[in-house]
Amino acid sequence: MQCTFCKSHAFYRREHEGVSLCKRCFTKSIENKVRKTISEYEMFDYKDIIAVAISGGKDSLTLLSILNRLKMRFPLSKLIAITIDEGIYGYREEAISLAKSLTESLGIEHKLFSFKDLFQVTLDEFLKKQNELAPCSYCGVLRRRALEIAGRSVGANKIVTGHNLDDEVQTMLLNILHGGVDRLMRSSPVLADPDGRFIQRVKPLCYLYEREIALYAYVTGLKFQHIPCPHGSRALRGEIRDILNSLEDKHPSLKYTAFSSKMKLSHIIANHKVQLNSCRICGEWTSGDMCEVCRVLLENREIRCLIREA
Numbered sequence: 001m002q003c004t005f006c007k008s009h010a011f012y013r014r015e016h017e018g019v020s021l022c023k024r025c026f027t028k029s030i031e032n033k034v035r036k037t038i039s040e041y042e043m044f045d046y047k048d049i050i051a052v053a054i055s056g057g058k059d060s061l062t063l064l065s066i067l068n069r070l071k072m073r074f075p076l077s078k079l080i081a082i083t084i085d086e087g088i089y090g091y092r093e094e095a096i097s098l099a100k101s102l103t104e105s106l107g108i109e110h111k112l113f114s115f116k117d118l119f120q121v122t123l124d125e126f127l128k129k130q131n132e133l134a135p136c137s138y139c140g141v142l143r144r145r146a147l148e149i150a151g152r153s154v155g156a157n158k159i160v161t162g163h164n165l166d167d168e169v170q171t172m173l174l175n176i177l178h179g180g181v182d183r184l185m186r187s188s189p190v191l192a193d194p195d196g197r198f199i200q201r202v203k204p205l206c207y208l209y210e211r212e213i214a215l216y217a218y219v220t221g222l223k224f225q226h227i228p229c230p231h232g233s234r235a236l237r238g239e240i241r242d243i244l245n246s247l248e249d250k251h252p253s254l255k256y257t258a259f260s261s262k263m264k265l266s267h268i269i270a271n272h273k274v275q276l277n278s279c280r281i282c283g284e285w286t287s288g289d290m291c292e293v294c295r296v297l298l299e300n301r302e303i304r305c306l307i308r309e310a
């Protein structure tokens, strides 16, 4: 098999574009896609302080590595890596050490924030004390808040996450299945709050297939965590991932089509402005009178919401 572009030996067939790629053209194409997404959505400015959320998995480490390469185009901007330690025994430790070694090798400042410090409880402790079967929902609510606090603490005006195309389409289906259609507007590639209450979130990898990110990480020699989170197997997301992968095998580019439908839907929904209030417990912004973080923490009898920013 020949590379469609340079005619050397191809190692990968990209079915959804009908091209074959050698390693060099493949890595170049991934970096170009990220560059194109950044410029199409005007994700960065020259003087941005960019907090890159890295977990130690393939997506976030690929993200950091590509942003570090692209940083030459934004010489006055600053990259700071932030990692949230949820407190998942036997899982997060390895991820943190991989995140540390990449940031050290790239010379990027790296800050660690933990659920234990921010919420006085690790995710493991929290899950032991409640009977619901949705660890990822709790984890997601707490992690979003942790990222916001971490971003503010390092003085960032952008928080960048490694969400990929698969994540985006899975989240869209999960939101529809769980009746959370209004959440679709929270998941665009650039999520800005016109009133400046939240740090802007951006997702430069949102047009990349998960499997291509994994391949990029292998080809470029990135060391990332392979073992899955022990709580992830209980998540509906895993079943949706399998269904989407099997559909994509039969109908290449189906995930792109689904993503573009999601973008159209989120534009329609975004026109409905949501009234935000101050949470009566912690003071953070929320659409009700109590934010989701305080709700999940207070639902647990033994935990009080003590979240206050330093």
Ligand code: SF4
Residues within 6 Å of the ligand: 086, 135, 136, 137, 139, 140, 229, 230, 231, 232, 235
């Ligand atoms: S799989 Fe679920 S519980 Fe584990 S880190 Fe991800 S969101 Fe959190």
Ligand SMILES: [Zn+2]
Residues within 6 Å of the ligand: 003, 004, 005, 006, 007, 008, 021, 022, 023, 024, 025, 026
């Ligand atoms: Zn080539």
Ligand SMILES: [Zn+2]
Residues within 6 Å of the ligand: 279, 280, 281, 282, 283, 284, 290, 291, 292, 293, 294, 295, 305
């Ligand atoms: Zn609150």
